Amino acid sequence: MVATETPIPVTSFAVQVRELSKWFGNFQVLNRIDLDISVGEKVVICGPSGSGKSTLIRCINQLEPFESGRLHVHGVEMSDARKNVQMVKQQIGMVFQHFNLFPHLSVMENCVLGPMTVRGLSRRQAEDIADHYLARVRISEQAFKYPGQLSGGQQQRVAIARALCMEPKILLFDEPTSALDPEMVKEILDTMTDLARDGITMICVTHEMGFARQVADRVIFMDKGQIVEVNRPDVFFKLQSNERTRQFLANLV
Numbered sequence: 001m002v003a004t005e006t007p008i009p010v011t012s013f014a015v016q017v018r019e020l021s022k023w024f025g026n027f028q029v030l031n032r033i034d035l036d037i038s039v040g041e042k043v044v045i046c047g048p049s050g051s052g053k054s055t056l057i058r059c060i061n062q063l064e065p066f067e068s069g070r071l072h073v074h075g076v077e078m079s080d081a082r083k084n085v086q087m088v089k090q091q092i093g094m095v096f097q098h099f100n101l102f103p104h105l106s107v108m109e110n111c112v113l114g115p116m117t118v119r120g121l122s123r124r125q126a127e128d129i130a131d132h133y134l135a136r137v138r139i140s141e142q143a144f145k146y147p148g149q150l151s152g153g154q155q156q157r158v159a160i161a162r163a164l165c166m167e168p169k170i171l172l173f174d175e176p177t178s179a180l181d182p183e184m185v186k187e188i189l190d191t192m193t194d195l196a197r198d199g200i201t202m203i204c205v206t207h208e209m210g211f212a213r214q215v216a217d218r219v220i221f222m223d224k225g226q227i228v229e230v231n232r233p234d235v236f237f238k239l240q241s242n243e244r245t246r247q248f249l250a251n252l253v
């Protein structure tokens, strides 16, 4: 019998999370999370430190296992050990707080590594793609430098370009500006705002509420491993139904 790959179902959801719970030992870090994110949607997740924001997006990106619940990415059940799960994982890019570039590789090598090893592209193809995305984040002239020779803002733009080189359909950001000096925050938020104009699905953990107002379709507030509030930004910032959300926003300014 010929092995056939299960076709990816057509769905308008990029991510569907159902009753997802996760524990670190006895500590429940995520408590029955339900979340549907549409294809192309821009979602901002905020909430106090330790509320489970990073863990949630790490579960979505398969960087963390979870004990119960279900996760679908573009309609594919991610807890299945099926062949196409790996392919779906390649569709999710991630940008971290501390950039996580390989320090011993040049900007260009950081960008071509994934496309060559994971996507199986030739060096020539991978470099063409890297040229394109390095230009997109306006950092082409730094392509042959090493991460240590760049500012934090420049390193983060390289990290965004590197994620884009995998041509993901979903981009996850985990506090991409919180390790940056204030003068560099804007260049990253501008880059993210520019990317948001494309059809890509974006899930951003950030406390940059100006960005949330301007870019997000929905803002999610998490506390103690739960989603306690979800709303369109205009409603979210005007009218919080939950006292914890109100307190959190009041403390931000």
Ligand code: ADP
Pocket (backbone or CB within 6 Å): 024, 029, 047, 048, 049, 050, 051, 052, 053, 054, 055, 056
């Ligand atoms: P946030 O991103 O909202 O600050 P995290 O998802 O990083 O929160 O962490 C949520 C909670 O889980 C915190 O209390 C944190 O200490 C704990 N935690 C995170 N990662 C681990 C781990 N690998 N082992 C044990 N506890 C963890």
Ligand code: MG
Pocket (backbone or CB within 6 Å): 053, 054, 055, 174, 175
């Ligand atoms: Mg975090």
